[in-house]
Amino acid sequence: MNRPTRLMASAIVASAALLLTACGSGGSDNGTADTARGASDGDEKASASADATSQPDGTKRPEIKLPKSFQVDFTGWKNSDPQLQAILDDGKERLLSSYSAIIKRDPQYDGFTFYNTSDALRTGTTWIKQFTDDDLTLIGKGRVYRPQPRISPDGSGTLFYCVDESKGSTKDRKTGEVTHTPAKTALVLYRTKLSKSDDGVWKTTTVQTEPGACK
Template identity: 55%
Template sequence: MNRPARLVAAVLTASMAVLTTACGSGGGDSPSDPIKGADGGDGKTSASPSASASRGGAKRPEITLSKDFEADFESWTNSDPKLQAILNDGREELRSKYAAITEADPESKAVAFYNSDATQATARKWIRQFTDDGDTIIGKVRVFDPQVHLSDTGSGVLFYCVDERQASTKNRRTEKVVRTPDKPESLIQYRLRLDKSSEGVWKTTSLTTVPGACN
């Protein structure tokens, strides 16, 4: 697989996009748009870039992204505190993987913190696709249109979109930059199931993606 294709092609599972995801097993809700009973974000401001504060008794890891890479979370707020907690931990799960790539740390403790055993192994495999080749990510991704609700079983269900078109990979040694293609497939819908741990952390227990599913 050539470099440009790696940014948006399916590489780990049939429904995984390369720049911004790591899939686990299938989700608990049917992958229809929009999610039934889902609440979208009700604010217009971007979420804060860090979640180091302790919520629900757990001390969350500090996650810092490279100055060369930005993840902009749009309208990542909800008036329901329970749904906001799911949004917060779903956001940090994605940021932990970005940070692991920019820090060349596939064994990142933050990735383990926000993922279950079911999704952690696949997340690390995806991260190593970058770190083993000496690549990092630069530019910007836009994370938008969050839809969140609690299922009948008490699991959190979170759908959101990621626009990768302003992001690129950069080789640390050669400094070669490969841009993400400006195609509909570079807009990706993420579909997560999250379950609350005994410490109050909403860990991702399944994650699939659908390239081209977002407008």
């Protein structure tokens, strides 16, 4: 298996076709348009990145933690619409859970399986396994910005956002070798679809990425 050279941009995609950008009603508070293109905007001791909480729907979410050696900042991750904010909240935790699964060396990490289902769970597990099989972990920083949550007429959700991987790297746990994210692919566009479960959790069903798409 080829070693992952990009930090977070998945080599695994849910399908060959790109998701449609027309996603029904809703929008984010930060004035983004229908596309996210053009966005400009050491040790493994765990520090909390999200506390275990019960959302207004009453469902308790798992606590997702990242180590001090790898942290993620979310910019503009607020929306005045409670429904869209719920998509942002669960979408954020899904992304954090995927990083945590790599660092924990656990493709079946319960935080990851909580927020993912269908194709996102299958392909995401395979992607995480690429890191764990090669004994790689994540170090540095990631920045997630310009989120675009939408709710479609059929009640499903979409969440597009950009991830800046330029300050993130992979590290070989045995040799200590560090591989930096190539600059030309460091700004990654994520396209995700979500479905609201019976207990009110927005679970991600598909994930697609386009490295270098957020200029």
